Amino acid sequence: MSHDSNIPASEDGHDGTEVLDPFEIRVLAVLAEKEGLTPDSYPLSLNALTNGCNQLSSRDPVMAMSEEAVQDALLRLIQKRFVLEVRQAGARVVKYEHRMRIEWTLEQDKVAILTILMLRGVQTAGEIRARSGRLYEFASLADVEAGLQFLIDKFPPLAARLARAPGAKEVRYAHLLSGEDVLKQQELIGNIAPMHESRQDRVAHLENEVARLRSEIDALTEQFAKFRRQFE
Numbered sequence: 001m002s003h004d005s006n007i008p009a010s011e012d013g014h015d016g017t018e019v020l021d022p023f024e025i026r027v028l029a030v031l032a033e034k035e036g037l038t039p040d041s042y043p044l045s046l047n048a049l050t051n052g053c054n055q056l057s058s059r060d061p062v063m064a065m066s067e068e069a070v071q072d073a074l075l076r077l078i079q080k081r082f083v084l085e086v087r088q089a090g091a092r093v094v095k096y097e098h099r100m101r102i103e104w105t106l107e108q109d110k111v112a113i114l115t116i117l118m119l120r121g122v123q124t125a126g127e128i129r130a131r132s133g134r135l136y137e138f139a140s141l142a143d144v145e146a147g148l149q150f151l152i153d154k155f156p157p158l159a160a161r162l163a164r165a166p167g168a169k170e171v172r173y174a175h176l177l178s179g180e181d182v183l184k185q186q187e188l189i190g191n192i193a194p195m196h197e198s199r200q201d202r203v204a205h206l207e208n209e210v211a212r213l214r215s216e217i218d219a220l221t222e223q224f225a226k227f228r229r230q231f232e
Helices: 022-037 046-053 067-079 106-122 125-131 143-151 181-229
Strands: 081-088 095-098 160-162 172-175
Touching: 022 046, 022 067, 022 081, 022 095, 022 106, 067 081, 067 172, 106 125, 106 143, 106 160, 106 172, 125 143, 143 172
Parallel strands: none
Antiparallel strands: 081 095, 160 172
């Protein structure tokens, strides 16, 4: 699914934290990703950053951002101190680097986890470990879960553990940089699931009741047949 540039400016959350729009999140995450994947070409130029934002692989959702939209997101992120403009000696173009590590006081393992959540959406701990690649090499699933817990425990929290979806075996996680809408959506799913389950329970109960009544009717029919035979 592609997104156009009609994204409203970000607002503050109810706890005073910055709420980033989808373009800001994509730009910030791509800067963090490319720092780990292509360190020789980092910081990124506007052109390289735009290409990274519109990348078809390892992105959910896939976006189609113009250079103007990327530039606008960069200006907002610079104003919020999440991105720094870098003017290298002898370079013809301005480049950009993220400041997630500084602004949120994060070590690289936490930056990697947050970056995966920002680029790929809701994930399980196992998916984060498998997809972290060169951003950070997690020795175990427990290390990923510890990093997630750190992000959840921060104030304000940067990530959340979602309610287990109906039929799901693993817990999923989401970033909270765009507010708590993801939690409201999950809560709605959680409320729908019990209704669905109770409906199934009611159907099963009715089926059992019908079977019981049929059994009683069969027994009465047999008794009536025996009674009639006495007078034949």
